[in-house]
Amino acid sequence: MVSKPEAQLTWPVQSLLISILFISNLFPFYMTLVTFAVIFIFLFMLGLLGPRYIKREVPTSIWIFIAYSAVISFIFQNWAGLGISIAFIPIAIYFNYYEQVIRPYYVEELLNIALIGSFIIFIFATFEYLNWVPEWDYSFISPEINRIHNGRAEATFANPNYYAMMLEFFFFIGLYKMMRTTKYRKKCVFLFISLCNLFAITYTGTRTSLLVVIGTLFVFYFVLGYKKIAVGTFITATIGTLIAIKLGFLPRFEDLGFAFEDRFVIWEIGLKGLRDNFWFGQGPLTYLNVWHDYGDKYTQHAHNIVLDTLLSYGAIGTGILLPSLISLGKKIHQMRQYPILRRRLALICSFCSIVILHGMFDLTIFWLQTAFLFLFVVLSIHNMYHEVDTNPELQGEDKDYSRD
Template identity: 35%
Template sequence: MKSIGIIEKLKSLSKQEGLLLGVILSIFLPFYLFVIIFISYLLWLVYTGEMKGILKRLSQHPVLLFFIAYSTAISLLAQNVMGVVSSVAMFLFAIFFYYYQSQLTPKFFRLTIEGILALSVFAAAFAALEHFQIVKKFDYTFLSPRMQVWHQNRAEVAFFNPNYYGIICCFCIMIGFYLISTTKLRWLRIFSMIAIFANLFGLNFTQNRTAFPAIIFGAIIYLFTTIKNWRAFWLSVGVFGVGLAFLFSSDLGVRMGTLDSSMEERVSIWNAGMALFKQNPFWGEGPLTYMHSFPRIGAPYHEHAHSIYIDTILSYGVVGTVLLGIASSTPVRMLIDMSQVPSKRPILGLYLSFLTVVAVHGIFDLALFWIQSSFIFLLVMCSLPLKHSMIDEFVD
């Protein structure tokens, strides 16, 4: 009967909601297929005449638009082609997620994250097949030979890189915690628990060392935010213990044996990033500045500076970083307001755990700056205005 209930939920969706949900769930396809679907959807919004209203309402967010324009301008001045492409992608994401916010309801958000969690289980199963080399990895060389990077037996599913898939596993685990905390349905609690463990194994198959401290701290933040009593402490200790067991278990194949050499490589990339930053500290050269400018100082090739903090100031300079800070002030105020309402602790915990995962994972990598990982992050974080305005948390 519960499965029939899900089917009824899908049938109750309007045409606009059904199409929107289809685009959202296509994020689990290889990125080039998702891009085709995403662009087609935006063109459909143009065809239906809705794009004009979206752009008009989007103009009410001048700081965000100014930052995107700034990012585009400095990329053009630096002749940073990929920076221009990334800036245009930011604008398209801004259009999509502003429309997403206008269509968002508590029930639709709930169905969206349940769908994301369900598909993450299939992704974890595919990750196991990849890890044990039962199926081959997706081959992207038809796009460009440089785009294909073979990562031995590290699972990446349809997300191009094991680190990108790793942070997506972290997000899905946090969604699982949230659904367990806010549902009265026994089957959904059981399914969410299964999905959490599936994503833990998927995370392990990525052999992404950075993701494990991220998920440990994210889980601790979620538990302390939502429970706030002695149980939170012991649950957090348990989560921390399980995380450490995964992190240091040689049987599970996490690449801890090469940690020293990897850290040396990371430090060299950070030093190169800071050297590039010092050449243009105020303005930056646009997104993916490291990939654009690394030959200038004889640094090794990498797409980015492998740190969200270094890469941000490197790409946007002091001016752009300040603009980002200003654009973030309103969401921060909303989070502070929500922290005063006990009934909103579960969704607040979800937001804070997402931010914690990004903050911790971002110390050593820039996995958020990818089409699919940033899309899932924004799907959750863009529900903030809706959840902020609600009196009570929606549960099912």
């Protein structure tokens, strides 16, 4: 008789390992890498990542996509892309394990950890932005990175744009927790942390972020069923942002025209590369591999999630990914039938909205820390749905979360 993972490793131990990895994701990325490697090897040696203990294997389309990405990277001598393609393997295996063992109630604990961590990071980012202790190496990586992004806070995330996306995630986690609890004091705490994270976006100087927050606020409230609030919030936030820009309260908006010109140059180079290799791509970071053939604008990626995906994997590789994306969409649609899942559905939809909206101007999801936080939250969707679908007492129009 084959034993379950819990028979080899109890849930308290598994949840502790998940928490350790989750917390490490709030530290510099090299600490996340080391923690992930240690936990992955530990679970693998116990056999908890193998087919004997995992009911649902990694979808075939994901394996085909990884193989495809590695092969085309090798063919076009895109060695950075080949390395990333190989790194996809343990990530796919681990998060397939995570998706099946995570318990919905524990996701709430992870979200609490995220908010506590985000506030600590906010304090550090304030020190960094104001340079209160010049002797500190705020970049955590090298002085060069800090000079490149002079005047912009990156906290523990290597790049101000990555920190900005993390702040967007943190803000909506706080908003979700505030909507979930019935306790006034907790509402105030969650609101305070959310506002701190929203304010910290100004530290990053990432002009896209406030636009992403405005658009995602509409999505969040609309999914909750508060359509009038969704429209009102969207209009109010838009007007408020425009006034703040006009008064000069938001950094780096004075050169917004230059920023768009810069993006247009990058997109033009990306489109030229796409026209020459529409079907196949050259693997991850194709832009980095081909930019010198089409122009003089150096950067790592095409700064658009659609363009960069097509440029890197071609129409064929992108098509291979579609079944997994469609499967996620179907699961999101299934969650709509249960009122008890509405708030969690709003959080998950807001995360997807952040990736899509921010992805129109940057590819910040293609980074270890932003991707991990996204996967930790979104991949809990299966067990959230399964818990309600198999428990009739949780179903019905009058049901809601067991709130804290």
